[in-house]
Amino acid sequence: MATADMFYYLLFLLWCVTALLVHFFIKTFLKSRNQNNLPPSPPALPVIGHLHLIGAVLAKSFQTLATHYGPLMQIRLGASTCVVASNAVVAKEIFKTQDLNFSSRPEFGSSEYFIYRGSRFVTAQYGDYWRFMKKLCMTRLLSFPQLDKFTDVLDEEKVKLVESVNGCAREGKLCDLNCELTALTNNTICRMTMSTRCSGSDNDADQIERLVKICLQLAGKLSLGDILGPFRIFDFSGNGKKLVGALQAYDRLVERVLQEHEEKAKKGFEEGERKDLMDILLEIYNDPAAEIKLSKNDIKSFLLDLFFAGTDSSSAAMKWAMGELINNPEAFKKLRDEINTVVGPDRLGQNFRYLPFGSGRRGCPGATLAMMVMHAAVGALVQCFDWKVKDGKKVDLTQGPGFAAEMAHPLVCYPIKHMNAC
Incomplete structure (x- = not known):
């Protein structure tokens, strides 16, 4: 019985590692194809991205990174990629000039557990x-x-x-x-x-x-x-x-x-x-x-x-x-x-x-x-x-x-x- 349990544990672990590797290689492949269109970004680690650079206070961490990588940078929080704007010129470009292009909201964090998915005004897609x-x-x-x-x-x-x-x-x-x-x-x-x-x-x-x-x-x-x-x-x-x-x-x-x-x-x-x-x-x-x-x-x-x-x-x-x-x-x-x-x-x-x-x-x-x-x-x-x-x-x-x-x-x-x- 113990041997059978160990086999299933190892099988599950192997599946997890395989899924992570496949996910990592797919993300890397897609990133290499679109590299020219992305803002500057700090060196990222496999799987976790830039989480090792993020402290308890998110805004302070972004502020520190912005001094090295500029007012517009790409940050990867594990499997989620975001773009950080950190000065008035870029903010005006996003909220005024490119307002329509930034009018929708991506799903992030705990949104998948909200029982009102599809009914939330704050996170609704622009439509x-x-x-x-x-x-x-x-x-x-x-x-x-x-x-x-x-x-x-x-x-x-x-x-x-x-x-x-x-x-x-x-x-x-x-x-x-x-x-x-x-x-x-x-x-x-x-x-x-x-x-x-x-x-x-x-x-x-x-x-x-x-x-x-x-x-x-x-x-x-x-x-x-x-x-x-x-x-x-x-x-x-x-x-x-x-x-x-x-x-x-x-x-x-x-x-x-x-x-x-x-x-x-x-x-x-x-x-x-x-x-x-x-x-x-x-x-x-x-x-x-x-x-x-x-x-x-x-x-x-x-x-x-x-x-x-x-x-x-x-x-x-x-x-x-x-x-x-x-x-x-x-x-x-x-x-x-x-x-x-x-x-x-x-x-x-x-x-x-x-x-x-x-x-x-x-x-x-x-x-x-x-x-x-x-x-x-x-x-x-x-x-x-x-x-x-x-x-x-x-x-x-x-x-x-x-x-x-x-x-x-x-x-x-x-x-x-x-x-x-x-």
Whole structure:
């Protein structure tokens, strides 16, 4: 029996090695045929490509490599090849001049385990479905008139943020801005999406928030299939199975909330009653004359992407802003003075040195919402409080791993109420 088992183990090992070698030679052959069309690239190792040159912080690794190989370079992460652009001139060429050629999105990482494959707006290929969803975002879901209806929601969540921080200030306790800012963004998005708060509410929305965080952590982990292309079908780490389980749990909860909204819609809305994003999406779902017929999966996937953005990138941007301001008292004072006197017009523009929301056709449709939340939160924290770092040190601005460029260490400080500003 043991001899038979050993034979099968050896056979499986031989199959693995053969598959790797065949994959490597095919990639090498194709590379040699297209070598003239590729950007500069560091020397790569068989199978793993340039993974040995990549550290825990992806952006820092790319920055270091760009100093040697230029503003446009080719990087191979195992079986996946990508092109890295790292200056304003190249970024403008990609996002403006060649915008249409870069309008689609390749599958990467954990996308194969997403139960909404084919329904994801963020990763959809450039085509009719993507154009319809983008138009929907800009004209109804995330338009200025729609966001204007929720200004009271943002104001209320901002007040709750100030009250929570003020409680820490009264008691002389440390304030965890990571938790406070994440709660602000999540509650704002939950109330806009399904008319209920999520953080600390112990309801369906609260459970959805927890599942979104789990999905985000699992989705951000590099799959072994991305490194060893032929083994993409195997889930060696088990993260794929966990992600599917979390997504299925999310699906059940959102389905329940959707049914509640459908029942409410059948009874009819009162005159002047505000519709949330879920109500609007269900209207389009039930509209026989809609340009493209939305499915329930389309709705659930869109909401998931919206939660991802709020949980990850928006709160991370606010933490970095507060960390930089606390470490630079002159900039902090200048901002406070500006808030207390007059706030100038919006100056977002198209600066290709800094692209927090992307640009061109695939620019983030939720940029206006994100800026509203960030301006309100950072403005309130600067206007109402002074901040002191524990032990008199400066905020540690070391960047951590992950796609959202999170801080490596929690942003925890002592808030001191600024006179009677708030």
